[in-house]
Amino acid sequence: MISAGTLHVISTELTIGMFALSGVAFLLCLLEKGPDTKTSVAHWALIGGLAATPFAIITGVQAAPGEGIDNPLLANKLLLSMAATGLAIGLGIRWFTGAEINRIHSSIGMVTVGMILITAGMGGEFSRGETLLFFLPKDLVILFPIWASIVIMLCGLAMIGKSAIHRG
Amino acid sequence: MRVKVATVLLVLILSSTLSTANPGGEGDGIRSRDCAGSCHADSSSNGASTANITIQFQEHVYTGLLTEVTVTISDTETAYTSLIGVTLLINTNGAKDLPAYDGWEIVADHNGGTNNYVESTASSGNMEVSWTLRAPSTGTLTLYAAVQHGSPTGNIAMTGISSPFTIDVEPVPENLPRLETNWEPPATRELGEETTIILETTDVNSYLVEMRIGTQITPLEVTDDEFTIPAASKAGVVEWRAILSGEGPDQTTPWFRLIAEEPSWGVDETSLYMQGFAVLLLFAGMVLILPKSRKEETMKEYEQTSIVREMIDLSTPVASTGPPLPAGGLPPGWTMEQWEYYGHEYVDPNKGGLL
Incomplete structure (x- = not known):
């Protein structure tokens, strides 16, 4: 029987590896260097990382001691990973619909990867109590009321809808 | 590089x-x-x-x-x-x-x-x-x-x-004063919280309770099998033990550790999950709303080929470069393009033409 902790290590390494590869490829896109395949590598690795992320989250929740989200690090991990997932989904759709991979697109790709790596780093701090990102205010959780979340959600949907019309 | x-x-x-x-x-x-x-x-x-x-x-x-x-x-x-x-x-x-x-x-x-x-x-x-x-x-x-x-x-x-x-x-041993088999001491508590403990015992007539902080041991008052450990003002450990007396030999329990901790952190998980989903949609929307391609729009702006072609078709008659057409028009089976290139041969038989 494999413990949730071991499965979490496997799924996390898979996720982080793919995102790291994507980050390097996005860097090459930004610098306009390297082989022509860098764009495909950046996006396919990003999509692979996205696909592996749910496994990392589920096993992480099962492996965490205690019940529920009882630590500000876990809350910030959730918010940061959701934000990065949103960026990654946006980048993937943009690429699939044939958008130009310009510097803005590549920069957002690198920011996405950076957010995922910070999320992983926070997991290390949660389990081992040590981090290189000690300067980040990870104990501070900015929590909106539900109505504010609904407003943000509607704004997001409106932007997605508008972009769909432009693409249509 | x-x-x-x-x-x-x-x-x-x-x-x-x-x-x-x-x-x-x-x-x-x-x-x-x-x-x-x-x-x-x-x-x-x-x-x-x-x-x-x-x-x-x-x-x-x-x-x-x-x-x-x-x-x-x-x-x-x-x-x-x-x-x-x-x-x-x-x-x-x-x-x-x-x-x-x-x-x-x-x-x-x-x-x-x-x-x-x-x-x-x-x-x-x-x-x-x-x-x-x-x-x-x-x-x-x-x-x-x-x-x-x-x-x-x-x-x-x-x-x-x-x-x-x-x-x-x-x-x-028979008649040994002891704690109940299933009784377990509390191990943790929050800061600022008194802890009242009810001992469950077997073959015990009376008992004393002692509290230890560092090396200092203080007796605690027991009333109706209950005693209270004072609240802690900062995170740390107090230890306590009971000395049980009865018909059998007196027994002293282990030093039980009671750890005072900061109150646990909590969050409304529904709000948090909703905010997470909202953030996902917002960031996805922010990326998708970016212009699809500046290069493509610029290309569209300067793409005037069809208009130019229409203007050429309407205003400029196509000049024929071949010889004048015969009185009956193009010979049977000839196109205008063929006439432009090979018409002079048709007109001049010395150059391989038919007339």
Whole structure:
């Protein structure tokens, strides 16, 4: 029987590896260097990382001691990973619909990867109590009321809808 | 450029230090001795700890009753964190070595949990950790204490294990004043919270309760089998024990540790999940709303080919470059294009034409 902790290590390494590869490829896109395949590598690795992320989250929740989200690090991990997932989904759709991979697109790709790596780093701090990102205010959780979340959600949907019309 | 990148990578690699330990520890848990890569590097790369490890038990250990085991560690050369991990084990095999395999139940560990592996900070290389255990059925059993810690140079994980400690678990004598078999002491509480404890006992006529903070021991007042431990103003540990009297010989319980902690952190999970989903949609929308392609729009702006073609078709008659057409028009089977190129041959037979 494999413990949730071991499965979490496997799924996390898979996720982080793919995102790291994507980050390097996005860097090459930004610098306009390297082989022509860098764009495909950046996006396919990003999509692979996205696909592996749910496994990392589920096993992480099962492996965490205690019940529920009882630590500000876990809350910030959730918010940061959701934000990065949103960026990654946006980048993937943009690429699939044939958008130009310009510097803005590549920069957002690198920011996405950076957010995922910070999320992983926070997991290390949660389990081992040590981090290189000690300067980040990870104990501070900015929590909106539900109505504010609904407003943000509607704004997001409106932007997605508008972009769909432009693409249509 | 490639040389510069390679140089930077090489400098980064060469500037890193080799370390096989986790100086920040791994956190308490239920672990075998040979935790290998899960908490340190491969066990074959570990160094031998210089720590002296001793185990102390109460004089009598009765089956099914609570008892205390204290592990004393001294002369340890730790990493800069002074963190030492201590594991309570039943053998040195590295597998099937948890106390539970011999029937021991860990009621409370040194840090208020129920783990056989705990981490704590040593002072000048010395440390003492204790567990409250419920003894298994009668017999002669063995316990070991193992340590894991970093080294002063930080480049290797150190491990060590004590000599075996043998315990005779005795049957409970008749009329022995004791705590109820299923009774368990509280292990943790929040700051600023008084703790009222109701003791459940068997064959006990009266008892005294003592509280210990550091080395200072204070008696506590017992009323109707209840006593109260005062609230703690800062995080720390108080210990207490009961001296039970009855028809049988007096019994003293182990020192039970009561750990005062900061109030646990909580959050409305519904709000958090909704905010997470909202953030996902917002960020996805922000990316999708970016212009699809400036280059493409610029191309569209200057793409006037069709208009130019229309203008040419309407305003400029196509000049014929061939000879004048015969009176009857184009010969049968000829096109205008053929006439332009080969019409002169049709008109002049000396040049291969037909007329």
